[in-house]
Amino acid sequence: MADSLHPSTVSCPLHIFGITVDFSKSKINVVSAEARISKLNSPHGLEREAGKSLRRTFSPHMVLSREDSFSLHLRYRKGLRTKHEDIIFDTDDMIRAYNASERQEYIKFHKNINIVVDLSGNTTTKVDQSVSSGQSLELRSTTSEIFQSYPRFRILVIGKTGVGKSSLINHVFGVEKTIASHDKPGEVSIDDEFSSPQNKRFVLHDSKGFEPGDEKNLKIVQDFIERRKEMTPENQLHAVWICFEIPRADGRLLETGTDEFLTLKSSGKLGNVPVIVVFTKYDMLIDRVERTLDESSLDGLSDQAVKELIKNKAEAELQDICIRPLEKFAGEGDVRFPHATISTEEVYKETLTHLIQITEKCVGLHSAPEAAVITSIAQRVHPGLKVKASIEVGKKKYWKALASSTTFKNHKTWDCLYVLHTDIVNVWNFYDPHHYLRSQEFRELTTNIVDKLEVGPTPNPTQTMAFGLSMVGTIAGIVTALAGPAAPIVVPIAVGAVLAVWVHDVYKISRAVLQRFMAYIIHLTLVLQTLYLVSEGKEITRRAIKLSIASYLASPMSGEVVARIQEYDRQLSILERTDRDILDKIIEVMQFYSIDAAHMSDLRGKLSVDLTSDEPW
Structure with missing residues (x-):
């Protein structure tokens, strides 16, 4: 029987119509790959394509139900030795990703290997009948619609x-x-x-x-x-x-x-x-x-x-x-x-x-x-319009219902974050061919920002755009402190028990939950604004993402965001809070820390950062 806490069950199981394994950024050489579903007697082998990649299109499709296990068996060479490894996929996470994204694909990174699973448009979902609600509980990102x-x-x-x-x-x-x-x-x-x-x-x-x-x-x-x-x-x-x-x-x-x-x-x-x-x-x-x-x-x-x-x-x-x-x-x-x-x-x-x-x-x-x-x-010249578009998207569905829980009712917290994250990333529209910004690793990094930040100084309501120059100084300081151009940028990614709560708890209105969701939306937006500053329209690398996160965490901006949210929380009781108030507060903080296009161009002129090389998470 399906778990009553699942947001939805799959009336037609997931249809997998293709798998791509790209190991062009990995030091290992993949010799072969086989896709395996628990109920299948025989695996499906992938075929070698040009360059360092394997690909297989399935006709008929591979059919994956929630109760199935799904894995990819790799055989690869590392040095003179040949090794075998099974990469296990989380079926629930694949369903969650399918519901949240218009891309109809699931992305997984493993040892610098990029695995993309193409999910068929034939897949449909319906509400779990064990959840006593008269409304559809499907979570789908607003940008996807x-x-x-x-x-x-x-x-x-x-x-x-x-x-x-x-x-x-x-x-x-x-x-x-x-x-x-x-x-x-x-x-x-x-x-x-x-x-x-x-x-x-x-x-x-x-x-x-x-x-x-x-x-x-x-x-x-x-x-x-x-x-x-x-x-x-x-x-x-x-x-x-x-x-x-x-x-x-x-x-x-x-x-x-x-x-x-x-x-x-x-x-x-x-x-x-x-x-x-x-x-x-x-x-x-x-x-x-x-x-x-x-x-x-x-x-x-x-x-x-x-x-x-x-x-x-x-x-x-x-x-x-x-x-x-x-x-x-x-x-x-x-x-x-x-x-x-x-x-x-x-x-x-x-x-x-x-x-x-x-x-x-x-x-x-x-x-x-x-x-x-x-x-x-x-467009890719005006970061302010990205913030504006995020707000317009947020107003349509999810941001305007954080306190009433009308759209998040009976959903797990992580499922709710999935659609919020997908919407914001979609709006910024970076050149991200490897889907790093949609990866599990980046989602966990963003979650870690929300749960690990200490409250910063009390924000100054008369503050000007000086925080932009502060951000540039922080970025330059981090880059200078590295031992060399190949030195990795270290950011905390393990969230342990905290992440487990986000993944398993069902969304319920509380002060802590509302603060976390507000913080996730604002922190993610401002990290992407920092990434916009350092990437200058080039292909996104994990190194660029990690530099943006490290710089944001080290800047006064991140602590001030927490302080503003907590100060807002102290002003109202949970019964007095309304969705309109929360939406207005998110917009106020995002707009206060947004950097306009002219200032962004000026800041870029003060930066000299080479982010063409990449590194693991």
Whole structure:
């Protein structure tokens, strides 16, 4: 009989349709691997793929019930010796992971070997009938539900060759390889989808700019936008960026063709899809202004004053040749064309933040709220939008019901943490091909932060962004203290009896439980913000994660978070506390310690950390 404390039972057992064993980061050489389910008479061997990996796709699927045991038998060479080992999987944990994630896969690390078990979409769950509740008790992450309808931010980028589209896309969405279609002229159409394995949460449609008299391309773009309006949410267009290189003072911004497209938008024929005008290569405008300065006018000015003078002259020229012509074209009607001036040069990265802020706001005004969330998830230039998206996701289901326990009733604490953790990690959308942030090890590290932190100093309500510089100093201190670039970063991972309580206890409202859940949400978010600072959009390594955790624990921020939560707890009795109060407090603390994009860029300039190498947990 099923344990009545289990959140759900599986009406159709888990269907395993594939297993991958990746030992490229391990010192051992795996010779063979066999998947075994207790009730099967014969094991299923995996086949060697290119590189250091094994793979097997099962047809028919392997069927795994809760009462079954599941293991992977490895044979590997270490030095001159051949060894055998059985890796045992926790069936309950596999079911928990399946329910919490849209990815439909279970990830396990063993001796630097990455094992991915693909779970079939045929698997369904139902409520355990032994639990006396009239409501469905399935726990599924809110982001997983959003991704079902809005799996990717879909954008159309219009602009002539050389305007900077590829660089813009690569920097905003954190990808390295150019994916724009103008690299393959004549081979693609506007319906082609361009994406990158480095960021699976966005998809690009590319179109060349409008030449005078080229009605054909204008018609193609118009038809594309109109067709997308009638499609399912998954395939609808969320935004259009139309890109112009900032012209010289005597140049013309809007040519015939471009103005016709904007007329279509202002007349309503393109529907509600936001069209944002993007003025590119702002750095070149700055350079032109600097070259034309009268040297005599700079006498006696400091370097900072000269920079301000150049910036003001550039802004005035931008108004004359770009913004006012655009506003004049819009006329006196209700339609205005949101616009942003951008450069992908490092010193002007904050301009990309402004563009994505405008885009997210426009998508939120004209599409479903979930579309604005996926916009924030897809972008990789504005950490503040990650925090905002986490809050929006939290408001939808779990964060707003911590005190009432309506959604967590009869669930184990660890199951509840699983969905909270999955949602927050999904929102930050790191390039994490090895799934380190979804691993059991990282979940346990986060749990350890919650239970091991001592209360720090009483927080100063007038504190400024100085804690960002404090964090940079802490990171630099930890890196400097290491014996060498290969010295491991040590963080506590064993939580022992404390973790056992989280895993086995059923969620019940109490002061301690509410403090822990609030702390888990806030600590995890701020650790990921630190990881965002040190990773700079590169592939996530365990070394980077451990540095982020160690730096956060060593910073004043972590102790202050605990102090704020405990001070809040002392102010109200359990009977007076409401879900609204708890949600507001989580938001208040997260926003207080969030680092805005401009400050984040400044902090990165003060860091020099090589995290390309990896190390075990």
